[in-house]
Amino acid sequence: MILYALTIFASAFLLFLVQPIIAKQILPWFGGSAAVWTTCLVFFQAALLAGYAFADLVIRRIASSRQGQLHIALLAASLFVLPIVPGAFWKPAGTENPAALILGLLTVTLGLPYLLLSMTSPLLQAWFARRYRGRDPYRLFALSNLASLLALVTYPFILEPAVATRTQALGWSVGYAVFVVLCAAIAWSSGRTVPPRSIAAKPDITERASPPSWTRSVLWCALAATGSVLLLSVTNHITQNIAAVPLLWIVPLTLYLLTFILNFDSTRWYPRELLLPVVAASLAVMAWCVADTRLIHELELQLGVFCIGLFIACMFCHGELARQKPPVAYLTRFYLMVSLGGAFGAALVGILAPLALRAHFELGLGLIAAACLLAWQVRRNALVFGLLALVAIVVTIGCAIWSVVNFYESTIVTARNFYGVLRVQETGANEISRHRTLVHGTIMHGLQYLAPQFNRQPTSYYTKTSGIGRLLETLHPRRDPLRVGVIGLGTGTLASYGTPGDLYRFYDINPAVIRIAREDFTYLAQSEATIETLLGDARLTLEREPAANLDILAIDAFSSDAIPVHLITSEALALYARNIKPNGVVAFHVTNRFLDLIPVVAALADAHGMQAVWIHDDGVDVLASRSDWVLVSTNKALLDNPQIAGAATPIIREPEWRLWTDDFNNLFQVLRD
Secondary structure, three states: OHHHHHHHHHHHHHHHHHHHHHHHHHHHHHOOOOHHHHHHHHHHHHHHHHHHHHHHHHHHHOOHHHHHHHHHHHHHHHHHHOOOOOOHHHOOOOOOOHHHHHHHHHHHHHHHHHHHHHHHHHHHHHHHHHHOOOOOOHHHHHHHHHHHHHHHHHHHHHHHHHOOHHHHHHHHHHHHHHHHHHHHHHHHHHOOOOOOHHHHOOOOHHHOOOOOOHHHHHHHHHHHHHHHHHHHHHHHHHHOOOEOOHHHHHHHHHHHHHHHHHHHHOHHHOOHHHHHHHHHHHHHHHHHHHHOHHHOOOHHHHHHHHHHHHHHHHHHHHHHHHHOOOOHHHHHHHHHHHHHHHHHHHHHHHHHHHHHOOOOOHHHHHHHHHHHHHHHHOOOOOHHHHHHHHHHHHHHHHHHHHHHHHHHOOEEEEEEEOOEEEEEEEEOOOOOOOEEEEEEOOEEEEEEEOOOOOOOOOOEOOOOOOHHHHHHHHHOOOOOOOEEEEEOOOOOHHHHHOOOOOEEEEEEOOHHHHHHHHHOOOHHHHOOOEEEEEEOOHHHHHHHOOOOOEEEEEEOOOEOOEEOHHHOOHHHHHHHHHOEEEEEEEEEEOOOOOEOOHHHHHHHHHHOOOEEEEEEEOOOOOOEOOEEEEEEEOOHHHHOOHHHHOOEEOOOOOOOOOOOEOOEOOOHHHEOO
16 A cells, blocks of 8 residues: 555656656747746646546556556656657747647656656555445545645745756656656556455445546536636736746645645535635635736735635635545546546636637636626525625626726737737827837737827837937947847847848747737837848847847846846856857846846846946836836946946946856846836
8 A cells, every 4th residue: 555655656756757857958048938837737638638538548447467567668668768858959930830839748758757647646545445345545636636736836945946957857868767667566466465354355446436427527627727717817917927937836746736636535625515615705806807907016905816816716626526436437437537637627718718709808807707606506505605606607797897897908019929918009099199108918018109200219118218229329430230129029120220231130939929029119110230130049149140249138028027037047148148249238127116137137237247337227207117227238338428428327246146047047036026
């Protein structure tokens, strides 16, 4: 029995530990997009479904004596795909469908090991029930979820800060090989062991069970799917405005798993009559926070409401699942339907929603679905529960309509793809004040006035009083044309500084941004400089090309208010330094409501023997927005120019902070008070 418990624990631990490990390896290849994790979760849920389906097929269709032999053969075959380190040939060129590429990469690199880890828990529980008749195997499911939770907690707080990403993958591969040995030992004994008489004499609960109805199976699937939809959509909601990093992936997933652990360990963790009113209230509060745009930028409120709300909603979904679990004879079917629901919910958010919905409306729809399930589950309970569920339905539907109306207000163009949601809004009381704004997620990423006297003027974070504006104005009087690189196109505002002979090269991973900048704004078309736009992740593009020999490289690739962490690391700055001239400047745009990135950039500059100057602009001009730029260079004379030095703000160094690298970052230390 100890071997069964140890093997199930190891399989679940490895199953969830590998998720952030593999996702973090490929995250920089796809621009640090929050959708990388969502797409990975689609694969994980689909592979889990395949594992449960295969376990159900093995138990029902293959003779007991052959089951162990088949499993040993598959375990041995899976060792040949180790280690789980994706080859460089998987790196995108920029023209591929990123979701399809990620799913293909994960299937080839991780598919067979993940399939076998997924099927371990239901398969070994079935073997356990066959060997130890009369024993309840469902507590082994709670044990597997506990192991999953420990893996997720271990990763951001212990493994990620201390171990390089590649070493994590190699270490996981060694751990998987140990698991193969353990699982093979159980598989070998499963077909050879006859249950002891004392145990075999007990009634066999697997022989007297009636099969669950299809309506019961559909309910299992619906409850699991709703929990999965809420998990992915809440994770998207959080990460698109802060950063796509393992810590923010893991917090919602940990809460999600914790609800499985509690509900399948004991019924005492699900006080149904006390929790049902709280569920109705939580759904309504989350729906309100989605719809009310005044609350969208309140970080503590958003994290608190959606993390607590996700936990409560999943306690309901998984508590109802635990109440509905069938006899042991149909254990594998139950797990199959639960995993089918999980995979279906993940596909809805990760695959179908970006194709069918123009914005992140799936969170609102998930809340409506949860409210409807609540109403269905309490239909035979006291009337007060039905009334509360009805209120939850009305509020979630009303808030969903409200959020759609807010989204389309003044909007003339929308676009959604793997990299997020874009919209162009046109506002202004008269012809003079009429302007267009590019909004990515919830953040303005550039604006342009339509009046002829203003439409060539740099605006927002790029005016002449901003850090980048002062730098360009300082360099322009010289005779030699400028070579300027910009990571992150936005509306193309910086092109307005271009003069004849200058080269402005924009790097952007999102084809929709390039299309909108050319079709709905005129900065690129009106610029006097030569304009180049390169599609693809900037770091990968800069790695592939010869040194760009730039005078300025501006780092301005923010997605909503989230930061692509891989563009603000020591390795990234080393790459930038190779692509600028000896006296060139790397300009980091670090305007952010939630994160204070200025000390991070200053530490990077110090580590590379460069000087950092922070220029804060309050944006008092009518065309300007508040902005923070940090200029990094070895050109002390340029940074000491009165135009730049006169506007500089002293940077408070944090000497105890660890340098940010591709393998390490710490968002907690840069959260604003």
